[in-house]
Every structure is written in structure tokens, then in C-alpha cells.
Amino acid sequence: MPMLDAGVLQFDVTIGDRGANFAKVEALLAAEAAKGALPRVLVLPELWSTGYALERIGELATPGGEAEAAFLGGLARKYGLWFVGGSVLASVPGGYANRAQVIDPEGRLVATYDKIHRIRLMEEDRYFLRGNARCRCDIDGVPSGIQICYDIRFPELSRRLALEGATVLFVSAEWPSLRIAHWSLLLRARAVENQLFVVACNRCGESRGTAFAGKSVILDPWGEPLWEAGGDETLGRAVLDLEKVKSFREGLPCFDDRAPDLY
Numbered sequence: 001m002p003m004l005d006a007g008v009l010q011f012d013v014t015i016g017d018r019g020a021n022f023a024k025v026e027a028l029l030a031a032e033a034a035k036g037a038l039p040r041v042l043v044l045p046e047l048w049s050t051g052y053a054l055e056r057i058g059e060l061a062t063p064g065g066e067a068e069a070a071f072l073g074g075l076a077r078k079y080g081l082w083f084v085g086g087s088v089l090a091s092v093p094g095g096y097a098n099r100a101q102v103i104d105p106e107g108r109l110v111a112t113y114d115k116i117h118r119i120r121l122m123e124e125d126r127y128f129l130r131g132n133a134r135c136r137c138d139i140d141g142v143p144s145g146i147q148i149c150y151d152i153r154f155p156e157l158s159r160r161l162a163l164e165g166a167t168v169l170f171v172s173a174e175w176p177s178l179r180i181a182h183w184s185l186l187l188r189a190r191a192v193e194n195q196l197f198v199v200a201c202n203r204c205g206e207s208r209g210t211a212f213a214g215k216s217v218i219l220d221p222w223g224e225p226l227w228e229a230g231g232d233e234t235l236g237r238a239v240l241d242l243e244k245v246k247s248f249r250e251g252l253p254c255f256d257d258r259a260p261d262l263y
Contacts, residue, residue: 004142004168006197007039007237010216010229012205013174015051016060022049022071029075032235038079039237041139044086045203046149046172047098052207054127057089057096064112065090065099073107080105082139085172086201087115087148095129100146100172102137111137111146116157119150136164142242149173152186152200155193162194163255167245171200177213184215188223195221195248197240204231221248 009028014020025044032038049068050060062068065088072083083103090099092114102111114131118124134157135146145161145168152158152171161169169190175183183202191198197220204214216229218238226238249255 002141002242004140004240004242005040005237006043006168006199006218006240007041007235008043008199008201008216008218008229009235010045010201010204010214011048011233012212013045013048013051013203013207015207016053016056018049018060018067021051025071026075028233028235029079033079037235037237038081041082041084041170041199042235043084043170043172043199043201045201046085046087046174047089048086048172048203050089051203052122052174053089054123057127061089061091061096063091065101069101069103069109072101072103073109076103076105077107084139084144084146084170084199085148087172090114092129096127097131098124098128098148100135100148102135102139102146111135113146113148115148115151117150117154124150134161134164136161136166139168139170142168142240144168144170147171149175152190153182155190158190158194162196166194166196167242168197168199168240169194171198173200173202174212175202175215177211180213180215183213184217187217187219191219191221192223193254195252195254196245197221197242199240204229204233221245 113135145166
């Protein structure tokens, strides 16, 4: 099994200002690159380019999220890395999607995932079409699953991705400080119950009276943090030893002990 150098870029999203968020990502990456500190795979927050400016969705969404894909594609080629998420406002046939993008080191958009579980508390059901497909894709040769924020409250999705072979779960989020204990608890549960790595990026900062605590984290299949952020802007990384997934699943074969005929 391979090793994977995975990281998260936690930052304060400027609501409704794609240009400002593009500039911030570019500057943060340049600063880390100067230190020789960029990972092979990098995860961004949910709606990283616009924030929850949903009342302006018609103005800010681009077809399929093409503006963000082109921007990240240029950075991917420049630095030789993968981007997994975050998500963007994408116009799609029939409406709009909260869409995560996977971009390879050659700058190609190789996979997308439209958020399946729309949180009514944020009125996502009013603005977004529901995603109708899981995303299980290979990232640098590693079988991976993609989720967005509210998705982690639904263990069925994570389990299905694990059964389909995912060894790493990548999560992008705008999770508020008010429920940050749930964020930490749910991510650890998804790692432990599915015996996989979790690489989760949350935004930090504040917008429209809502505070976001950050607390991005990289967890091993035992649910232990390999790296964890506080509440400030940061780029963190950890090397994932994928052999651990194999050894955990062989040592405690939970998947073989399932009784799906009863649930």
C-alpha cells in the first residue's frame, strides 16, 4: 500500500468575493511553497471561493464551477499537487449544486461530487439540487471518498464508500463553532467505524454573525489525530501510511462481521 502526503488549507473565507479568496489561496500556497512545505494532496473548505452567499447564487455560480477549476488547475500545475475539494457554487442543468472538485497535478478536473445531504438549517434545500451520486475516486493511486460538511452526519454514506474500497475520506466544511464538538466527534466516528483515514478541512473566521472554529484535522483509522488545527489560518499536513488500513481491517474484520440482512 502507498504512502500519501495529505494536507488541509484552513482559512477565513471572504463571503461573496471570489477574487479575494483566489488571492488568499494563492498567497498562502506561495508562502508555504517557499518553505518547501506543500503536501501532495490539499483539501480546501466548503464553498471556499464565495462562502454562503446563497442569495447571490445566480451571480456567483459559474457553469460547473469552471472558474474555480481553472484557477486551481493552474496552481496544481505550478506546484505539482492534487486539490480535493473544497466545494464551489456551480450552475448545473436545472439549477445549482454545492460541488466538490478533484483536480490532478496536470490541472485536469478529474472528478466532481455534488453534495447529497442539504442542510435545511442553512436553506441549502432552497438553493441547491440534491446530489445524486457518490464520489469514490483514486487520488494519486489511493482509493478515496469525497464528502461535504453535513454529509458526515449520515454514516451510511461513509460506510458505502468504505465498502467500495475507500481508504481515505476527504471532507470539506463550513462547520460553525456552535456545533464544533459534533464535528470532532463525527469525524472520529467515521474514521473508527470504517477503519480509514479522514482528512477534513473546515473554514475559520466569521461571517454574518456566525463564527467558524476551524479545528481541521487528519485522523488515522484508530481515530487518533495525526495533525489538528486550532482556530487560525494554517496549512497542515501528515503522511498517511495506507498499510495501516489493511492491517486494521485484517486485525479487526468489522466488514466481514456485518449483518446487512438485518439493517
